[in-house]
Amino acid sequence: MTEILDLLKKDVIDNMIKSGKREDGRGLDEYRPITLLKGVLNAGPDGSAMARLGKTQVLASVKFTIGAPYPDRPKQGVFITSAEFLPVASPEFESGPPRENAIELARVVDKGIRASEIIDIDSFFVEEGKVLTMFLDIYVLDHDGNLIDAAALASMGAITDTRLPKIEDGEIVWGEYDKPLDYKDVVTTSTFSKVDGKILLDADKNEETDASARMTVSFVKGNICALQKGLEGSFRAEEIEYIINKALEKSKDLKSIVLKA
Amino acid sequence: MNDEIKLPGDVLYDKPVQMPYGYIENGKTYTTVLGIKRKRLIPLKGPYDPKPGDLIIGVVSDVRFSGYNIFVNMPYDVSISSRGIRFDLDYNDIITAKISHVDEVKNITIDDVRRLRKGIVIKVPPVKVPRILGRNNSMISLIKDKTGCDIVVGNNGLVWISFHGNVELAVESIGKVVKEAHIPGLTNRMEQYLNKKKVN
Amino acid sequence: MDYEGPLIKNGKRVDGRAFDDLRQISIKAHVINEADGSAYIKWGNNKILVGVYGPKECLPKHIADPHKAVVRARYNMAPFAGKEGHGRSGPSRRSIEISKVVSDTFQNVILAEQFPRTMIEIFIDVLQSDGGTRCAAVTAASVALADAGIPMKDMVSAVAGGIIEDTLVLDLNYIEDSQGNADLAMAFTHRNKDVLLLQMEGDLPIDKFKELLKMGMDSTEYLYKIQKEALEEGYKNKPTESVVLDL
Structure with a gap:
């Protein structure tokens, strides 16, 4: 209820980061408290989860429909990720079609999951001309920075919560399920921001207003499965190396959060 | 003390009373905002309503x-x-x-x-400004005294805090006043809180 | 999932409710940090988040009114909210219409003349739907507006009524809604029971309409109590902090 005015945040954050401190007292390589809750929407989606990173709250939903395959891949299912910044969540979000930031968010999460091949979309074949389409919807409910990691975590939460719908005569029987969705492993995603020459993990919104560059690293089975550099600033090779090592170090904790939730 | 929370539309007086946050209909006065009824209605939230002299x-x-x-x-x-x-x-x-x-x-x-000099400006709910100032500015004097900061509280819900002094403690203290403004015994609590913080 | 079988059996409805029973309802106020006011309502299987912003600069500028604040609601249904299928994102004609009637519901309850040239926005996001979302949304929006400290003449609550198998019932769930004969959405002010929203489709004799309106009106007290509890919970004798949003 008391917050620093946006216009003046930059000065204050600069001063703190210079002295190696963060507003909430955590280390530069530490996450805020993480919570992951699965099955939060029990009636609509086939799988759902809410992730919290400090005050950031992101909801993810997985839902299947029957659709047509892509013409060049007639036996393969379809996986579609979209993200929305709900205007309900922040005065900065406007209603209307997703803007650049929401699309980038969805794409970064999508790439990690798709490239890791943890979901076997070949198994989504139903019959000639019919495959399962898997919709992953990301809803940002409260924005206090680092939406990417929160969205990635919520998405993994939703995927590991998902049950495959029962199919009869080539149609989904709504409300009935066949078995849990098979996933091969857990993708973990960590995002780092460069603020005043220092690299920090899990920037909050105040810190993000002051960040010059951003780097997102996704891991599966100890290998990088997606990378995304963001914002106008640049990184040095040794900074990137540091970030990748840190992300690998964090992936163990993140994976166990997904599996234990 | 058992405070009574009033919702918009609740009766405040069985007679017409011209007052801020009041609405008169059929000879009765109703509250228009969420508030606590003590001697008068203390609003809990609300936008800034500018007045000459503020x-x-x-x-x-x-x-x-x-x-x-x-x-x-x-x-x-x-x-x-x-x-x-x-x-x-x-x-x-x-x-x-x-x-x-x-x-x-x-x-x-x-x-x-x-x-004003360089400093930070924080946003507070405008309806809490009287509590941040305190009776005869007692609350804000206490916070200035214990933190060593210069502080100016605007009626419009913006508070300026100078960079010299314990800025973090000043921000925290004002935050505490905002969150606890409606709970009785605020001044004593704030004194204890600031004395304890100062020793640490 | 087509439901087959009687909608009323031994005087009870499909989910065991009596004719004038509402579903389980809970509201939490103050759940979004960034909003000026907010509320989250669980009404049966409906789950709806409401955030209020303003009074703020009126955009687009040409809709500004020199005498009062413009109240704008935006109702949005998540693509995954329904029991069946996956909707498209973006506003449908249905959600644009609901946005309009909700805006109109609150425009005159809010003391808008206190904030000329500005805009008050009410964002409504349906995360899970099970019939009666607009009524649940109006009931929650009233809490969110009060939480924002927006001056209002009164609290507003809403409920739907209908006829199933010749019986008048309140608060139709999805199954009843899709198979019933009539669906009447109604919103009332708490104190004067003024009707602010009224929409009906179906087949409804005049005397049944009157009776149904009375039933809806009678539920106002019950809904008001839930609204009051939600607002008290955030403030009574304890520090005001944002409540964690538990879906």
Whole structure:
């Protein structure tokens, strides 16, 4: 209820980061408290989860429909990720079609999951001309920075919560399920921001207003499965190396959060 | 003390009483905002309602050829002419001013513009400003005294805190007043809190 | 999932409710940090988030009114909210219409003349739907507006009524809604029971309509109590902090 005015945040954050401190007292390589809750929407989606990173709250939903395959891949299912910044969540979000930031968010999460091949979309074949389409919807409910990691975590939460719908005569029987969705492993995603020459993990919104560059690293089975550099600033090779090592170090904790939730 | 929370539309008085946050209908007075009924209605939330004579804090949001736009925590920025002030302002400069006039569409005119030193400005709910100031400014004096910060509280819900002194403690203390303003015994609690923090 | 079988059996409805029973309802106020006011309502299987912003600069500028604040609601249904299928994102004609009637519901309850040239926005996001979302949304929006400290003449609540198998019932769930004969959405002010929203489709004799309106009106007290509890919970004798949003 008391917050620093946006216009003046930059000065204050600069001063703190210079002295190696963060507003909430955590280390530069530490996450805020993480919570992951699965099955939060029990009636609509086939799988759902809410992730919290400090005050950031992101909801993810997985839902299947029957659709047509892509013409060049007639036996393969379809996986579609979209993200929305709900205007309900922040005065900065406007209603209307997703803007650049929401699309980038969805794409970064999508790439990690798709490239890791943890979901076997070949198994989504139903019959000639019919495959399962898997919709992953990301809803940002409260924005206090680092939406990417929160969205990635919520998405993994939703995927590991998902049950495959029962199919009869080539149609989904709504409300009935066949078995849990098979996933091969857990993708973990960590995002780092460069603020005043220092690299920090899990920037909050105040810190993000002051960040010059951003780097997102996704891991599966100890290998990088997606990378995304963001914002106008640049990184040095040794900074990137540091970030990748840190992300690998964090992936163990993140994976166990997904599996234990 | 068992406080009674009033919702918009709840009866306050069985007679018509002209009062802020009141609405008169059929000879009775109803509250229009969420509040606590003590001797009068203390609103718990709400936007800033400007009045002539209010001291406000502003931040320069735009520098134009002939003047400035000032962010004042209201739906619209205030424009001032550079002729009215004897110094130049820059983006993000922090000022205090007095409201001299509020017209029928809530446009405000300000005068007595002064520039404040570098510092931070925090947003607080405008309805909590009287509690942050305290009776005869007792609360804000206490916080200034214990933190060593210069602090100016604007009626518009912006609070300026100087960079010298324990800024973090000042921000925390004001936050605590905001969160606990409606709980009885605030002054004693704040004194204990600040004394304890100061020892640490 | 087509439901087959009687909608009323031994005087009870499909989910065991009596004719004038509402579903389980809970509201939490103050759940979004960034909003000026907010509320989250669980009404049966409906789950709806409401955030209020303003009074703020009126955009687009041409809709500004020199005499009062413009109240704008935006109702949005999440693509995954329904029991069946996956909707498209973006506003449908249905959600645009609901946005309009909700805006109109609150425009005159809010003391809008206190904030000329500004805009008050009410964002409604349906995360899970099970019939009666607009009524649940109006009931929650009233809490969110009060939480924002927006001056209002009164609290507003809403409920739907209908006829199933010749019986008048309140608060139709999805199954009843899709198979019933009539669906009447109604919103009332708490104190004066003024009707602020009224929409009906179906087949409804005049005397049944009157009776149904009375039933809806009678539920106002019950809904008001839930609204009051939600607002008290956030403030009574304890520090005001944002409540964690538990879906």
